[in-house]
């Protein structure tokens with residue numbers, strides 16, 4: 001099978017890194033705050049993100065690591081599709097995946113949800129997992145999409161819409177065993 005995954009919030013624990021990093025520079029941001037108004041944060045926060053070290057120091061989501069490498073070694077194709085947009089993030093993304101030992105075929109960088117849906121089609125994926133309902137909805141219009149659930153998206157207004165598009169919610173990637181991937 002051809003399996004697609006978002007990076008931040010699906011295999012990389014961006015929000016914990018951003019929360020901890022914010023504290024270190026004197027900002028008290030909640031997870032929901034970090035995930036909203038992404039483009040209007042204080043300069044100190046933006047400067048933190050404009051540093052390769054921040055991205056390299058992020059931690060993987062352990063349960064996702066196990067699932068990704070398991071299905072890869074079972075012969076499935078793994079693609080990462082991310083909307084990371086900062087140059088400092090893009091330039092170290094593959095290095096981060098390699099350093100943590102993620103097995104994958106390719107990383108694609110897209111600008112937005114529509115870009116992810118296009119990438120889904122061009123790669124002819126069988127399913128895609130994202131942490132954001134808005135992205136999952138866009139992908140579900142062209143294929144099979146899942147939301148990896150986090151508390152920070154609980155109140156998102158785009159969640160009910162995602163259901164209408166046939167998006168399914170999971171708590172961990174291993175729930176895809178038996179649905180999309182054989183054990």
Ligand SMILES: [Mg+2]
Pocket residue numbers: 006007008009010130131132
């Ligand atoms: Mg994400």
